[in-house]
Amino acid sequence: MAKVGETTLFLDLAALEHNYHYLRSKIEPETKFMAVVKAFAYGSDMVAISKKLEKLGVDYFAVAYVGEGVLLRDAGIKTPILVLHPLASNFDDLIDRCLEPNLYSRNLLTQFLEVATANKQQDYPVHIKFNTGLNRLGFGENDTSWIAQQVTNNETIKVKSLFSHLAASEDPNERAFSLGQIESFKKASDALIEQLGYTPMRHMLNTSGIINYPEAQFEMVRSGIGLYGYGNEAAVDAELKPVATLKTIISQIHEIGPNESVGYNRAFKSGSRKRTATLPIGHADGINRQYGKGRAAVQIHGKMAPLIGNVCMDMIMVDVTEIDCAEGDEVTVFGPQNSAESFALGAGTISYEILTAISQRVKRVVLND
Structure with missing residues (x-):
């Protein structure tokens, strides 16, 4: 997969082909x-x-x-x-x-x-x-x-x-x-x-x-x-491959002291020193406010970074206190290792909603055509 320089939705047509053949195998040939x-x-x-x-x-x-x-x-x-x-x-x-x-x-x-x-x-x-x-x-x-x-x-x-x-x-x-x-x-x-x-x-x-x-x-x-790539139950999900992978990058990293706040309405207040990363994706891109305040997490270098504070129109902030990362590093919002279903679950919703919410302003890249 190409290096990410901006928020991008990658679409794997090989995964689509796999899913189609899997579902076809469950029905009669005619x-x-x-x-x-x-x-x-x-x-x-x-x-x-x-x-x-x-x-x-x-x-x-x-x-x-x-x-x-x-x-x-x-x-x-x-x-x-x-x-x-x-x-x-x-x-x-x-x-x-x-x-x-x-x-x-x-x-x-x-x-x-x-x-x-x-x-x-x-x-x-x-x-x-x-x-x-x-x-x-x-x-x-x-x-x-x-x-x-x-x-x-x-x-x-x-x-x-x-x-x-x-x-x-x-x-x-x-x-x-x-x-x-x-x-x-x-x-x-x-x-x-x-x-x-x-x-x-x-x-x-x-x-x-x-x-x-x-x-x-x-x-x-x-x-x-x-x-x-989603089958509404774990056993079927294991047989399918997510077509869409949403990636972005770290725009800036902040060191947050005790009793400092992050984002609008001071929705996150730190009880200790924290390290936060700001990502260029927000509710105008389909990451709605319901995912904020720790209800969803993104993946950075294989580790999960929970969203903190309120989701902004064009940005989210995540907790990277325990993650070794730098500005410009790649972030996976959802994909094969961190599924859209998993991302949605903490916010009490479903894969359908997060997938269909991704804004048309997010760049699309088609793979394996």
Whole structure:
């Protein structure tokens, strides 16, 4: 890995390839694979990640919003793209870039039919989501007749897939709930398929679902966090490789006397002599205030240096009293040896949040392309 001169997020595409093949090994050869690359590919680089995955042979991409899909199409991505949360105001752009909408409500399906008809579309691929207990987006089981009527009464749209989302696939204590969701999805999808007269693909499993409920892989699975190296449980994490490594440097070192304070609001007060290092990264870069006051630590020369005081907009301060280090030395915020999950844990949050929070002003460097 190159020497760091500024705060940099390194993205290891060899790790991405490893994770993809690991997850593929958990499903049947004929099962299709949808790669979730929303939120800048979980805070990394959506275009670089998607291009690599397209070369590896993923069957579908999933993004959250139309703008993300437009970015991929404009970068040359040809693989089908499901937009998980399309907004009616973006339907013209969606159709223009051949993106495929999740139509999750009567209102949205009706609106899309109007726009697609006006654009003279025929058999435009759409996806139908059922709410089976997550209670965010989705039709209910009692909507199947209405959906079938709208779809079969015109030639404008055709259902490409039916899907749902497990609420707690990583939690063994919620296994009964997850199994109930799977049964609910089977019931709703079977009913709609019978009324449509043809069989769309079905998908329900996320990363933890792939590991814990392989019997419910249907025709396709979806993976997001697993592709980036995190599996929501220690045994799976050990098999995966973090794609992103966030590094920075020491800008300045201070000798702090007893009863001195560090940072805004004097949030850290020293009870003895301390040595602190100031790093050029802060909440404007995605290291939010919740990580301050000792709730997270960075790695310097293989040793952990806890954050002290409040996180500033562009800087954090860490305790290096017991670490032999100098200004300009490299610092790892998270990576293979100090995972994003570990960094997040002390602040009571999860890897998803710290990964997706990394600001776009942080330099990205792609490795092993």
